[in-house]
Amino acid sequence: MNVFDRNINFDALMKFSQISRSTQQHLKNVYSSLTICMLVAGVGAYVHVFTRLLQGGLLSFLGSIGLMIWLAMTPHSLETEKKRLAILCGFAFFTGVGLGPAMDFVISVNPSIIVTAFLGTSVIFACFTLSALYAQRRSYLFLGGTLMSGLSVLLLLSMFNMFYGSVMLFKAHMYLGLVVMCGFVLFDTQLIIEKAEMGDKDYIWHCVDLFLDFITIFRKLMMILATNEKDKKKEKK
Template identity: 80%
Template structure:
């Protein structure tokens, strides 16, 4: 038989027999909301770069994001509040995008192509780890929870320590370790969302927040890494 005569069964490829149909529909809602969040966040960053209406966004956007997240958490999930919660989710994504604005502005001054490269890289990483979580045995990555939280604690300690010593080596270690930890969170959060959905928790809006934060953090880390590499290349050329 000619190998080129074989056809790929995409239905079988996309079939997750270990996940119930209701949970699969729930995941579709989660990822659809995630796509909208990324578009809104991109709009927020673009508005910052174009208008410069928010010269000091750091604390303001962080407070705005935290306020929206708190409001979303306090608003119960129900058909009656669905549109309201989607609006809050969009506002949260917008503030997050504004918060990325200063970093995007800086990266444009270094090399604008870094933004597209980082986004494509983040998309590939996110897709690969998501598929790994979906196709893996259920609950097989939930054991990572404790390790990942310990990793976040280490990152926090390194960050505080480096505030006093300003070590470039520690900064790079923090960025690369943070990237690895966030990749682990994609695995963990995806399987945790599946288990919550299987147990009846169909709050796709809140579940979207978890994955959105994972995506944004990975994107931020990749942007920083690519910017550092670009600056080092420029120094070598000089």
């Protein structure tokens, strides 16, 4: 064996022997839809930040929730595929608009944080996705209970902090939320694989799970970076 031979077999890297061909095709559809959602959400955020034609807030939140419910109630079939894709794009658009207020705050601190947070989120999402794809099947599904407990803790922290307004609790909520959502990328990816292997090929609805994971990680990371930057500016003063 030549220890200096560092040639990489890229064909081997792209093989997912534990995933059937039909599920691999399903995943391609999921991630293609996810890419479209990212672009449409970017347009929604642009509309809020630069045009002010739509404002992120209660109405955009209700719009995204309404479209998600409509998507969930629309059956998955070839006849409804285009309709459901249009609903998905509408959901992504209003979700992007809903990011507007958080982005306004970040821009007031340092606009470059948005780019940094997006790149960081992309790296985090890609790493955890690849970990889930290459790991043994079902190996991360056990995280479901732990992650739901984490969400319950986050909800309690949020409710508790509504009355006390603690900066420390706010930061703890952001960091814990980031960790929990990274775990959901692992869990949701493997859950989508298992559903596909069982015959559930609704790639549009599966895309919603990963899209929400990405957006939540982006929001958390963006706020963490902005808060840290703001604290540094206060210390300099």
